[in-house]
Amino acid sequence: MDKKNTASVTNKSNNNLSVKESLVNYYLVLMFTVFPLFFTDEFFNIRHDKYGLFLGLSAVLIVSVAGIVVYTKTVENSSPRDDIKKQGGLKRSFSVPDYAMIAFLIFSAVSTIFSNYPLDALFGTAGRNNGLILIAFYAGIYFVITRFMNFREYIFISLAIASSAVFILAVLNCFYIDPLGMFSRLTDAQTINDFTSTIGNKNFLSSFICIMLPVLMALSVLSKNGNLRILYLAASGFGFMALMTSDSDSGILGLGVFGIIYFIWFVRNIKRLKRYFLTITVMLAFGKLLRLISFFMNDNSKDMDQFQKFFVYSNLSYILIAGCVVITVLLYILDFKKPNIVLPKAVPVTAGIIFSAGIIGIISVMIYFSVFDTETNLGSFEKILRFNDAWGTHRGYMWIRALEHFGCSNFMQKMFGCGPDNFYYAFSPYFHGLMQYGDSSTNAAHNEYINYLITHGITGTAAYLTLLGGVIARAVKSAKENPMTVICVAAVICYAVQAIVNIAQPLTTPLFFIFIAMTEAFSRQTLPLKSK
Template identity: 20%
Template sequence: MKQLSKKIFNIFIICIICIVPLIITPNRLDYYYQAKSYLIYALCLFTSIPFLFEFNKDYFSNKAIYYTIFVYIFILALSTIFSVNISQSIFGKIYRYEGFLTLICYLIIFIIASSKYIFSKVHLVYLFLSATVISIYGILQYFGYNIVKVDPIRSKWVKYVYSTIGNPNFLGSYLVLILPISIYCFIKSNKILNLLITCLLYTTLLLTNTRSAWIGFALSFLLLVIFSIKNKKDLKSLIFILLIIFSITLLINSYKNNALIKRFDSIVSDAKNASIDSTKSEYSGSTRIFIWKRTLKLIQNSPIIGYGPDTFDIVFMKNYKKDVNRLIGNIIIDKAHNEYLQIAYASGIPALITYLLFLIFAIIDAIKNINKNILIIPLLCSISGYLIQSFFNISVVSVAPVFWAFLGILCKFSKVKEFH
């Protein structure tokens, strides 16, 4: 019976990481997000039942991490109860579906992964197979080939790479999570297959044209370099993969007539514009500065419990619709385009502080145990890269479950000392 329950929890985690990002439902109003959210609900519901039957307080060895989780859940509940739109806060906005139910599912994913997951090398096969399918589909989209009929929202997108994830920015954040693991597998094994997978994923990352993901990946790779230098291991393989990455970047930049260099230069120019108090700053970072400034004002008006999960479109457009129409166009802004500001807006500053404390406790615990379990290294790099890109991006049901599963596995690896 115990063996069966172990399989159930591992299957749950594999489904969250490898199956959920692949889900796409053509010929519906929403191709990319609603079905994923429904699958997450179902998986969490059915897996929570055996988990509760086997519940043991010993699961929570690092109590600081779990105390912050339970405080975070309490704050989320309060912000939902006092939301500007309770129904939308519970179920989430259409095309987003990150209401209270989804956020609780993310935490369930974390708790099960951190307490019940058992690593097996075959899980890497499933992960890379899923990521390979997603990447190949994305590259095909770049060249104008779609496996399924394009939905109305994306019908005018030309050379956009979004695969089954639904958006280039979100695909970029997904690849930031996976790439450090494929790179680490290569530098540890020197297997050509792991190298090919890394090249495929990195090529797709470049084609997403997502600057936040590039920055996140750069940080995660830098951390890999630091850990390798510190441990004086795998340096030759790391240098080799760096040369490969550099070569791929030059080739794609040449193919795209220096578009990558221009896109990278825009990071610097946007940063300069953002530092100047002028109209130009409003357009910096794809108008993110425009959104951030106004989001900060909203947070000041409700700093304790926020406005409720996934209600950003209601409050932001009510207050700043004229500004949006004047500076951006006739569109609806439904996210803060900064995950940390989004949390502070939705559930208040205490929620953001609790979330950050939770992350700090988990990361510190992982760093302390790196020498006891080297599998911590690639996950720590993945999560760090994701957290950096989150400063310019949003949480979505296509990618966030993978992040929470990885974070849970990181905490599990921090407790398990068997890998050297």
């Protein structure tokens, strides 16, 4: 994306930034660089470190922008209503995601007020600080970014560099190389295996990867600057290496679904499709570098799951890489001889039908082996295809019991939940069952949507899902005119998928809400163009 293209798709008449726009851009740079790498006491306080940093940076941005707006209106002797009238009235000024974000905040506040533990719901102290305060800041930055962002390429350049640093640290940590001394005071082997880089728990690193890697992959395809595409390709490769070391199913799930969706999205345009396969090829090749590093480290590394081992250690993965190389070369030759080829709409439609049929097939097989045939030995596929209490590192137990609790709860709890991040209290009657899996308690369902259903109720969950659906739908509508929405919504989609088996927390979820805001900001700047 060169500056000319960026300016045109964001509907800006000049390249000059206002103070408000500059503040938003600087905030984004800090959140994409300092925030992921920030810590004060190794892993011991890392969640609170990032929680405090996010609140601090966001407070400065919100207060500064609000102050400038009020001062400007005072000097100009106008009011916010004047701006609303200029934009065509209140209905024209607000979008579905805007209303959904407001509703999510309001329902979270109601949930907090009626909670049996309102202070815990306010601060999220019974869980991972996902209380009303954090949600209020999510809403605040959403409205600041959607109204005042004027994108510049340096935002994503800084994201690529900082993310690469996080990825490389994860790879080094996988081989017990600790340049930052993060493990110097840890003695428990399991803790050392579960924590990594400057993010913390490997599941949270997986969440971080599911936010940043899709953006980097999309940039590798859509960026018009050849030098920057090289940067984004390298960063994508490092991201895939980190994903292999994170040993987390959520990342594989999120990136797998995202990869298929973007194949369907790019398949009509040969120019984009060739870059997509080049990106996949580079990522797979970088994954093989882990095998080389492992060789020189005498195979002294953290353990990987079988799925990750296939990409790193299996000789069969060379066939996959070779296939991607051949496809990439053929697509480059085709695009060179016949540039600007666009395939019929039937191609992505057919690919989408095949993908949907595959998903339906997998779900059908899971239902069959979970309900009708619970005896057949499925071997290594047991943990995937048979849903029971032990499924997904006993996520099945937590999901089933959480839904049982929801079914037995009273009307107010069904509607508004037990309070933001108060899952611990709702699930406490089922703690005894966790002991058979080596746990004595839990403060999360390990499924963000079930977690929201218990803590925020039907109203809060519906508002949250409307926010996600609205942002994605508007991004799809504006994608043809503005590829920036395609890039930003990549993070939203991938995170939303991995959230099925992961946890919301202040280490990576703030970045997710930032990309929600950025996606909507680009949609707001583009959709008016489509109506003209």
